[in-house]
Amino acid sequence: MPRIVIERDRCKGCELCVKACPQQILGMTKELNSKGYFFAFVAEQKRCIGCRVCCITCPDVAISMCVNGTMIHYFRY
Amino acid sequence: MPRIVIERDRCKGCELCVKACPQQILGMTKELNSKGYFFAFVAEQKRCIGCRVCCITCPDVAISMCVNGTMIHYFRY
């Protein structure tokens, strides 16, 4: 099971990850982080397919991913 | 009849015209001109075919050509 972690205070609220997630499981908070941005969060972790698209998209390296077990990746990144 | 005139004191003695003339009718003097060069001269005017190759070749514009009558030129220059 892939687990996506978005570091709240790294996020600049650009929404690119939200738009990029093929599962559309990320959302934006209505709360400001310490930098003054509305930040992204994982709305539905369990539907995540572990594609890493959100991680790859984030310009601020705010998103990381862990997996429990082995995963096949369809592209080298 | 084409007439080739080589201006003695314009010539720098590079011999390019001599080598270029298809009729091989140009030569080099053994005399120095005012610039201190052995200069080119027309050895056999009458064999000149008026091709202008010597004129076109001379880097110092020392060679000019006149014709008496009409001439056909095979290339626009």
Add this chain to the structure above:
Amino acid sequence: MQHDMIIAGFGGQGALLIGKMLAYAGMHQGKEVSWLPSYGPEMRGGTANCTVVISDRPVGSPVIKTPRALLALNLPSLDKFEDLVRPGGVILVNTSLVNREAHRTDLKIVKVAANDIANDLGNPRGANMVALGAFVGATGVVDLCEVEALVRETFARKPALVEANLTALFAGFAAVGGAMADDVAATPVGNS
């Protein structure tokens, strides 16, 4: 007589615009004016501030270390400039975005909830006009009617905007009572 002030806020809050309108209004009133932006490193999202001087005589230094008035549109601005304002001066605090009290006691603190007022008017982008109106009311650095004329002129092509902005402006002016002007102007000043 010289009025000098710092208008400070977040990048998008319109601090530079407020300053420019004050300077313009002052000029139209026949005063000498200068407007100086902070132009820091071109990084986005930082704070923006400007210094405005409105004077009866040619403006000396356009750089004012200890202004007579401060408009603090947000908390960082209050933090940064509060201590610099001259005793006897005025600090106008935008309480919508500043969640602490000013601690100075040797000058006049005026408050206006600019964003809240603007929101209430159904014109959230008008917070800057509310703040401008309140600042004019609190300091009297220029006449409100000059600012009004300026707003009419600026948005001449978009009458709807004129109305919305004037409403906000007046609301701000009203919110602070629009009365303390002369106090400030009378602050004793060395070079004016």
Add this chain to the structure above:
Amino acid sequence: MQHDMIIAGFGGQGALLIGKMLAYAGMHQGKEVSWLPSYGPEMRGGTANCTVVISDRPVGSPVIKTPRALLALNLPSLDKFEDLVRPGGVILVNTSLVNREAHRTDLKIVKVAANDIANDLGNPRGANMVALGAFVGATGVVDLCEVEALVRETFARKPALVEANLTALFAGFAAVGGAMADDVAATPVGNS
């Protein structure tokens, strides 16, 4: 004591090389020396000259306006420098290429037909060595044996050239008698 001289000629005549050999020889004799080329606009076919100073003491100015000796390898060189040579000095004229007499009377004029001598030796390219030998003979600015050693060293890898060049060198030296050295050296000199 200071010898200073200008060696001048056409680009290809080897004036710069002659000057360098004189400077080298001087250095090997334990003197202080300097060699300064004229480096005019980079146009071809012009004249080339160099100034050589050989002195017992550190060389002051490497620029010499009024040299004690001149080697004029061609006519333009004589034209240009004749009037500058100090009274009592020496002018060596390469009569092969200079078709006029030198007009100075207050100094020693020496003549050598360098190109002719070289041609006679069957070594037309050796004209510069003839001139060098003659110059050493006429002025004594350096010892001939130093120059000889230098030639041997320079062409060490090509023995044939050593012989040909030495022959030319000695021929030049002989052509001027190789005797007037001390006269020149004794020219009264301010700063030597």
Add this chain to the structure above:
Amino acid sequence: MPDRTQAVFGYPSALRDVTTHYCPGCTHGVIHRMVAEVLDELGVRSRTVGVAPVGCAVLAYDYFNADMQQASHGRAPAVATGIKRARPDLVVFTYQGDGDLASIGMSEILHCANRGEKVTVVFVNNAIYGMTGGQMAPTTMPGQVTTTSPLGRDVRLAGEPIRMAEMLCTLRTPAFVARGAVHRPLHAVRTKDLLRRAFTYQVEDRCFSMVEILSTCPTNWGLPPQEACDWVEQTMVPYFPLGIFKTPDGSDRAPRPVW
């Protein structure tokens, strides 16, 4: 049960743990991360020296966990030449914007490539001068409004956008020249491959390498980040085709005479 949790995407160790000054959604950040990941993957971070440009990426010297030099505007390839010739054992890269590389630094990049300096150039083409507030760049698109082309770039007066990858690939000196983009995740994936290849050529002491990367400037384009990405796709990609233009073992790519 043993914990088999495994990080499959994290913060690259060649990137310093600081917040960049880049605007929200600016893809400079994506490119930084990918360069750092490649340095990690190739295991060369500790012998890498990066050269920061003058441009929005000027502070790159604060963002990479490597020794860095900050070059004068446009001269990063010359600075990189100096470093690489001084210390051929180092892995040297420049990180340059389009104003830096294609305008003021045109001569330096071309000659660096032509000498075949074994350095890697990361060329971030965002069709604008970001740092100075949105002036026209050599790569600004026809009709694009900037602060110095207020009516849109007029190609009759300012010429057409310059395609650096195309120009560089005509040089005969062996090189790796490619163009990627990062406005879609899959482009980013491919572009990272290009970067990996570019650095590998250097590590193997093969040739000069440059990867041009189409990037966004939401702030100065006046577009929200996602729309900026779309603009890259719609406007830039057709003019700046993506792909590999030259490899060191490829044939001569200079155009022949027309007649």
Add this chain to the structure above:
Amino acid sequence: MPDRTQAVFGYPSALRDVTTHYCPGCTHGVIHRMVAEVLDELGVRSRTVGVAPVGCAVLAYDYFNADMQQASHGRAPAVATGIKRARPDLVVFTYQGDGDLASIGMSEILHCANRGEKVTVVFVNNAIYGMTGGQMAPTTMPGQVTTTSPLGRDVRLAGEPIRMAEMLCTLRTPAFVARGAVHRPLHAVRTKDLLRRAFTYQVEDRCFSMVEILSTCPTNWGLPPQEACDWVEQTMVPYFPLGIFKTPDGSDRAPRPVW
């Protein structure tokens, strides 16, 4: 019988009646004459301003019977831009060597071409720095001995010779770009046609134009003039193909990605 004698080849009126400082057999002189003839033929001499470079042709300002400007090293295209923008009615040309245009002036020529300045560039490529005594130029041939490549140009350290015509023709801005030579009379004839065309494009206010012309430097190549011409044919022409590379109405010539 009336005298029907007619001068069919004479001294062009756009060339001043002075002896140039060029070395015997140096083809700079041929190129000068042809440029002057074209100015005469097009009848534009009196509204022409030429720009002399820094290089052997620095004194070109003394050789053309036209108003002239002498530019700093490599910047003739920028100077020409200034002149042409100031007075679009003028016919403006630069005359530049390979050190001037392809080394220090690389940026200026590329941007001038890319902006599409309506000027004509006469680019004299003699594979060496003539003026300063024979140092290596960007166009020096592999293995060619110069005073700064005493063992011959080592392409592993100095890169391959740069082909400017090829590089310029990849720009998308319309232009006329061609390469000629003058080491054989018939090449000279063709090259004059190229020059005529180049100036005509300018006179018609069409586009930027550049004619690269392979030229000799007998002095610094250490070859008699005729052998220098032969060297052009044998060594340079195979690497620098002659012909027209781009016309303003031609299609895009930028290479496409390889994959």
Add this chain to the structure above:
Amino acid sequence: MAKKLMKGCEAIGEAAIRAGCRLFFGYPITPQNEIPEYLSQRMPQVGGTFVQAESEVAASNMIYGAAGAGERVFTSSSSPGISLMQEAVSYLAGAELPAVIVNIMRAGPGLGGILPSQADYLQATKGGGHGDFNAIVLAPWSVQEAADLVADAFDLADFYRNPVYVLGDGLVGQMMEPVEFRDERQPIRPLEPKTWASTGWKKDRPRAVINSLYLDADTLERHNVDLQAKFATIRRDEVRWQGYHLDGDYDVLIIAYGTVARVCLTAVEELREKGINAAILRPISLYPFPYQALREAAQKASAVLVVELSAGQMVQDVHLALQGSRPVHFLGRTGGNLVSPEEAAAKVADVLEGRSVEVRHA
């Protein structure tokens, strides 16, 4: 024309247009981007030309070409960009071409920062480029004066056929003040038609050759002698400065230029209210420097205080003027920090009360 509130940079652009300049070549750099930006909009409106050059090197050579073609032309940049123009400035001077170069100085050295500075004083006034030449250097202290001096700069450039710098600190470029443009401006010097310009040779005048190459030493020396004569005329005729409170008594004479002089003026007003007598001499032309005026003004003072946004550059000219006749003190800020009126006033007090150390060349 009515007064308008304008940024210094915009006023500079507008002033150039009103001075008849229709050509601008420049490259972006903070803090003067508003000049090219303004002109990219305005030039087309007046039929003029705006070209964003590929670099400062190119821009400076473009103005060479345009100036040589007889047109009014200018460029603008900030410190690092101005350094890149130094070869071209020397060429402009050598070829005697009129052109205006605006430098809105930022803090250095190197990339430095983008905040205001006056640390390019020596570059502009003494030795930026190679060879013996001088550019005229004018330094405005307000937006209005920036506009006025730009107009004058074009006249002086044309009159002397010489490059002219307008040297502004970042403040002058960035601040807004009311500015008024006179509609009917007359040239401040009688200007001749530019018959020397290369505009196509119709044989109605000598061939125009724009050049700075003289291979023959004597010819080049004559050219240099002529240039030096011109610079001597400039030194005689073009000195500009303003004094404040020079008529009364004063103990300290402050020398400052640009916006720093305004800061000092505020300080002086405050000091005078406290009974401390100080006066100001503000050089407006930095080259030619008002040596004599300064020497004379210093006579009343017991000490001279130089205030600059630099580590002390104009100090050299002050020393050259005073030749040791008065002690010289210095107050400078660098890095983009500004001098405040309070600081200036405090320094005056320090000077008077012996707490300040004289600066000397040791």
Add this chain to the structure above:
Amino acid sequence: MAKKLMKGCEAIGEAAIRAGCRLFFGYPITPQNEIPEYLSQRMPQVGGTFVQAESEVAASNMIYGAAGAGERVFTSSSSPGISLMQEAVSYLAGAELPAVIVNIMRAGPGLGGILPSQADYLQATKGGGHGDFNAIVLAPWSVQEAADLVADAFDLADFYRNPVYVLGDGLVGQMMEPVEFRDERQPIRPLEPKTWASTGWKKDRPRAVINSLYLDADTLERHNVDLQAKFATIRRDEVRWQGYHLDGDYDVLIIAYGTVARVCLTAVEELREKGINAAILRPISLYPFPYQALREAAQKASAVLVVELSAGQMVQDVHLALQGSRPVHFLGRTGGNLVSPEEAAAKVADVLEGRSVEVRHA
């Protein structure tokens, strides 16, 4: 090592190699082409690197990179080329990088000519680049000294982490003189390992960042204060000059540097034989300038004569030194013309006999 007859340019190249420099980046320009030419041959022989840069702009930034990587590196050029390096020189100073820049000066301004000159004095010593910085400037008067100073220049550059100019007139570059290279040369200053250099970060030291950008005004000001402190140390410790006949009596003190000083020395010897007492002070370091030595030496003289191949540039420093204590006279040639011993001697006579007019800053 035995003495060798070498051109100044070649000696400079050889001296650099013997000082351990293995990197040269440069661009051809007369009259210093023999430096790159010599090094293109020599560098490969010693395992070093010779790169012909595409321009002076590139060359000066290449030395920035190589210096930042901790290696000894130099470039050379002549006047117009040096102007093109001014941005980079400011960057070198700002980033505190050690590099040596040789300028074999030619006559200007603009393209000028290729003959000898000293007209880049002010550029080198005062204000070539933007911002507050100084380069150390050393001026040799002979081929031997050129070689020696080049070696010292590398040490000084490394010790102070600052650019150093070696400023030669065309004569020094072109003439041949015997030169001797000491085999076992020790650095003239204690040199530390360059731990600040960017050579790959193995986490055994702080990350090395070569940079001159400081966006925060206070930080940049602190950096400037540090730099100024360094320049003050240089002014205190690195003054070099030589006196000739300073021990005896003299009426006129001549100030000259480079080969001009040799010409003057010849003149002085001749004058002394005629009973006219003159002495010479020859600055070897032009920055730092020997202000104090000059002030002291001038005390014995009734007048000071500055001789330069320029329109009068060092004169400014002489005035700064003397502060009006002695009348200053000037003899200068430009355009590539040289001062002859006769001319110098005649000028001394003119000064003594009141036929020479003092130079002042008016």
